Amino acid sequence: MDGVTHTRTTRLERGRGALGPALELVHTGRAPTRAVLTSELGVTRATAGAVAAELEALGLITVDAHPTAAAGTQGRPSHRLFIADQGPVVLAVQIHADGYRVALVGLGGRIVATTSGCGTIPADPARILSEAVRAGSALLRDSGRQCLGAGLAVPSAVAEPDGEALNPLHLAWPAGAPVRALFLQALADAKVPGVTEHVGFSGNDVNLTALAEHRHGAGRGARDLLCVASGHRGVGGALVLDGRLHSGSSGLALEVGHLTVNPEGAPCHCGSRGCLDVEADPLAFLGAAGRTPGPEGSLLKQATDLLREEYADDSVRAAGELLIDRLGLGIAGLVNILNPDRIILGGLHRALLEADPERLRAVVADRSLWGRSGGVPILPCTLDHNALVGAAELAWQPVLDDPLIVLEGEHAG
Amino acid sequence: MDGVTHTRTTRLERGRGALGPALELVHTGRAPTRAVLTSELGVTRATAGAVAAELEALGLITVDAHPTAAAGTQGRPSHRLFIADQGPVVLAVQIHADGYRVALVGLGGRIVATTSGCGTIPADPARILSEAVRAGSALLRDSGRQCLGAGLAVPSAVAEPDGEALNPLHLAWPAGAPVRALFLQALADAKVPGVTEHVGFSGNDVNLTALAEHRHGAGRGARDLLCVASGHRGVGGALVLDGRLHSGSSGLALEVGHLTVNPEGAPCHCGSRGCLDVEADPLAFLGAAGRTPGPEGSLLKQATDLLREEYADDSVRAAGELLIDRLGLGIAGLVNILNPDRIILGGLHRALLEADPERLRAVVADRSLWGRSGGVPILPCTLDHNALVGAAELAWQPVLDDPLIVLEGEHAG
DNA sequence: GTGTTTTGTTCATACCGGATACAAAGTCAG
DNA sequence: CTGACTTTGTATCCGGTATGAACAAAACAC
Numbered sequence: 079m080d081g082v083t084h085t086r087t088t089r090l091e092r093g094r095g096a097l098g099p100a101l102e103l104v105h106t107g108r109a110p111t112r113a114v115l116t117s118e119l120g121v122t123r124a125t126a127g128a129v130a131a132e133l134e135a136l137g138l139i140t141v142d143a144h145p146t147a148a149a150g151t152q153g154r155p156s157h158r159l160f161i162a163d164q165g166p167v168v169l170a171v172q173i174h175a176d177g178y179r180v181a182l183v184g185l186g187g188r189i190v191a192t193t194s195g196c197g198t199i200p201a202d203p204a205r206i207l208s209e210a211v212r213a214g215s216a217l218l219r220d221s222g223r224q225c226l227g228a229g230l231a232v233p234s235a236v237a238e239p240d241g242e243a244l245n246p247l248h249l250a251w252p253a254g255a256p257v258r259a260l261f262l263q264a265l266a267d268a269k270v271p272g273v274t275e276h277v278g279f280s281g282n283d284v285n286l287t288a289l290a291e292h293r294h295g296a297g298r299g300a301r302d303l304l305c306v307a308s309g310h311r312g313v314g315g316a317l318v319l320d321g322r323l324h325s326g327s328s329g330l331a332l333e334v335g336h337l338t339v340n341p342e343g344a345p346c347h348c349g350s351r352g353c354l355d356v357e358a359d360p361l362a363f364l365g366a367a368g369r370t371p372g373p374e375g376s377l378l379k380q381a382t383d384l385l386r387e388e389y390a391d392d393s394v395r396a397a398g399e400l401l402i403d404r405l406g407l408g409i410a411g412l413v414n415i416l417n418p419d420r421i422i423l424g425g426l427h428r429a430l431l432e433a434d435p436e437r438l439r440a441v442v443a444d445r446s447l448w449g450r451s452g453g454v455p456i457l458p459c460t461l462d463h464n465a466l467v468g469a470a471e472l473a474w475q476p477v478l479d480d481p482l483i484v485l486e487g488e489h490a491g
Numbered sequence: 492m493d494g495v496t497h498t499r500t501t502r503l504e505r506g507r508g509a510l511g512p513a514l515e516l517v518h519t520g521r522a523p524t525r526a527v528l529t530s531e532l533g534v535t536r537a538t539a540g541a542v543a544a545e546l547e548a549l550g551l552i553t554v555d556a557h558p559t560a561a562a563g564t565q566g567r568p569s570h571r572l573f574i575a576d577q578g579p580v581v582l583a584v585q586i587h588a589d590g591y592r593v594a595l596v597g598l599g600g601r602i603v604a605t606t607s608g609c610g611t612i613p614a615d616p617a618r619i620l621s622e623a624v625r626a627g628s629a630l631l632r633d634s635g636r637q638c639l640g641a642g643l644a645v646p647s648a649v650a651e652p653d654g655e656a657l658n659p660l661h662l663a664w665p666a667g668a669p670v671r672a673l674f675l676q677a678l679a680d681a682k683v684p685g686v687t688e689h690v691g692f693s694g695n696d697v698n699l700t701a702l703a704e705h706r707h708g709a710g711r712g713a714r715d716l717l718c719v720a721s722g723h724r725g726v727g728g729a730l731v732l733d734g735r736l737h738s739g740s741s742g743l744a745l746e747v748g749h750l751t752v753n754p755e756g757a758p759c760h761c762g763s764r765g766c767l768d769v770e771a772d773p774l775a776f777l778g779a780a781g782r783t784p785g786p787e788g789s790l791l792k793q794a795t796d797l798l799r800e801e802y803a804d805d806s807v808r809a810a811g812e813l814l815i816d817r818l819g820l821g822i823a824g825l826v827n828i829l830n831p832d833r834i835i836l837g838g839l840h841r842a843l844l845e846a847d848p849e850r851l852r853a854v855v856a857d858r859s860l861w862g863r864s865g866g867v868p869i870l871p872c873t874l875d876h877n878a879l880v881g882a883a884e885l886a887w888q889p890v891l892d893d894p895l896i897v898l899e900g901e902h903a904g
Numbered sequence: 905g906t907g908t909t910t911t912g913t914t915c916a917t918a919c920c921g922g923a924t925a926c927a928a929a930g931t932c933a934g
Numbered sequence: 935c936t937g938a939c940t941t942t943g944t945a946t947c948c949g950g951t952a953t954g955a956a957c958a959a960a961a962c963a964c
Contacts (some may be wrong), residue, residue: 095950095951096952121952124955125951125952145960145961151962152964153960155960155961
């Protein structure tokens with residue numbers, strides 16, 4: 079509040095010392111005990127002990143008083159590290175075709191409290207954002223937790239650096255809506271405690287799904303993780319490289335929906351034909367199965383229900399195999415370009431994978447250049463509300479970079 | 492030599508302090524003076540001074556004794572920083588369709604000495620590698636410089652972690668030749684001083700071109716740099732992210748040659764049709780222009796000569812435009828997936844860009860999703876022997892990460 | 905019980921970079 | 935030429951972070 083008094087910290091001094099890495103290890107479940115923390119950080123026991131003590135003093139983690147010895151191990155049992163029970167949270171907001179969902183998310187991707195609002199999305203993004211933020215603010219008051227930031231997931235490409243939603247296709251929003259600014263405004267209007275100027279982030283929902291799964295779900299441990307998912311309309315992609323989301327120089331990377339997977343296919347709004355977007359989304363699946371979309375339930379729900387419950391039906395199975403082949407072609411192209419070490423699928427594509435895992439893996443291996451020599455693991459997403467958790471990850475990131483910043487927000491809470 | 496006595500430095504302590512970043516700034520020409528070094532590093536003048544003094548003591552850089560004042564500036568003139576005149580070098584080797592080239596490369600990508608061997612490439616990679624390394628070893632002896640490592644560029648995808656050349660298409664080599672092991676063996680046989688166990692790296696030539704151009708050429712300052720190039724046969728791609736080469740989890744990323752750019756095109760050895768590999772390489776260009784490849788000069792030389800000298804000719808121009816359109820389609824697909832902030836083109840593609848820059852930029856902007864909102868800069872490569880310099884960059888990397896390792900090699904020199 | 909193994913803590917120490925004050929080397933105004 | 939100003943370089947002190955060694959603690963094996 080006293081202007082710019084900080085020392086110039088342009089390049090060096092990212093996250094003082096080992097605090098940040100240590101918190102990240104606990105956050106992602108890779109440091110169950112202080113002993114593991116020691117070896118994972120590559121520091122001495124003395125340092126790891128001091129770091130754990132400091133994180134505990136910050137109220138972020140707890141160390142159990144009476145260590146329970148793991149069976150069959152020698153030596154003094156190590157104290158276990160837990161994420162603090164009543165520690166701080168961040169506010170996560172997700173906008174989707176059927177409404178919004180908000181949650182308080184603690185470290186470790188734990189959803190502490192959540193609520194949702196249904197109904198049609200009005201054409202005015204500011205309105206639904208402020209409604210969602212007010213709901214989140216109420217959750218926060220009820221919980222009594224300290225809030226350290228907020229994140230937003232929207233089903234659209236979000237352009238950097240201004241945070242504009244470029245193609246909110248199945249929302250009634252205007253293209254180019256400045257969602258980040260609107261989100262920040264809504265946070266300011268609701269006077270969410272702890273959420274100051276800098277602490278509002280936004281991103282594409284598939285990107286955030288990938289981030290969440292990488293930290294807490296099926297993508298854990300992967301170095302280069304590719305995520306492909308289809309929710310309502312269209313197909314989205316995301317890439318996590320070295321633990322960081324790669325969203326391109328202007329936030330528009332992994333627009334995989336316009337890979338050509340069927341040269342004689344349906345025309346796409348991008349001007350081309352047979353794009354993944356129109357050939358492998360829920361609507362395409364329903365169409366291929368000869369069904370017309372019903373009025374109730376989202377397209378995704380109708381498609382996945384059909385896939386899970388009637389895969390024995392010939393027309394459904396044929397449609398599934400058709401979409402698997404198209405999806406496999408698209409994924410193979412991505413494998414040739416990105417060479418990820420793991421692929422995870424969400425939404426309809428997850429259901430397709432689960433319906434016939436071998437077929438998809440075979441198509442990808444067959445069409446990717448070096449597929450024969452191994453093949454990339456392809457897994458379904460595992461988290462509930464993964465885009466929401468991913469939005470929370472955005473908000474947690476500054477804390478993971480430098481846990482000491484929780485002190486700055488403390489007097490405000 | 493005394494076994495493993497080093498402290499475990501698994502994660503933290505990458506490159507002690509600001510030494511590494513400082514050397515990298517000088518190396519890439521972004522720190523002409525100590526004053527600039529201070530601001531670029533974001534440290535105090537005291538630290539920058541100490542760091543510069545240490546790099547000078549290590550024999551890597553020199554600080555001029557009598558600073559020359561830049562015209563029109565106030566204040567005390569800053570001492571300029573130079574790369575040491577007789578500093579250490581690395582050995583770089585490039586294998587290409589017409590033979591090999593070796594060079595001693597200093598900091599800053601400076602080629603200190605180079606020589607080449609022509610003639611047909613024998614089917615035995617070990618033979619040409621050992622010949623090239625012997626030539627390099629002779630250069631090294633003559634120069635009297637300390638050698639800190641060696642790097643190899645080959646015109647093939649190189650699989651990690653073993654360093655096998657998967658598709659040395661236009662060399663007579665067997666697929667899967669273990670080039671890294673052979674290179675290390677050749678280095679050991681030639682007893683190149685200073686090149687110990689760990690210090691031999693290898694990579695695909697287009698990857699290394701991208702790396703070199705990013706550090707010293709047309710890619711300088713780009714955060715996400717895409718490079719596409721065609722040398723002899725086929726098309727290669729490479730991506731530099733945040734200053735580091737992204738070669739995928741097993742070194743096989745950016746195999747862009749099999750993007751489909753012409754659904755009714757010529758069959759490709761990958762099983763598909765109309766791949767960039769067979770639609771936009773020198774042979775394709777010569778064919779489109781109605782020429783048959785002659786016996787003398789490489790395909791690349793014949794194609795670029797034609798493009799530069801006879802672009803007024805209708806058939807040449809038509810062929811050029813055809814290839815530009817195909818290339819643009821492929822690049823647009825990559826832009827949609829990778830969203831780089833700069834693109835550089837090498838080999839034939841550089842010549843195509845220079846023949847008609849506007850057409851290529853227009854095609855890419857038209858076919859990429861958000862092309863209208865800006866457009867990615869597309870530039871020609873600028874360095875001589877860029878793959879060779881890139882191979883040297885691989886070898887320099889450990890020194891840039893921690894300049895103090897030059898001390899380890901000192902007693903061996 | 906006595907070793908052995910592993911974990912946690914205490915304390916002295918090393919090192920790196922920050923902060924400050926001061927010195928040096930130029931420009932600019934007169 | 936002189937003095938004010940600006941910028942760069944250096945000396946010194948200081949604080950924070952991690953190391954390393956010694957010691958203590960908590961389990962198992964016998």
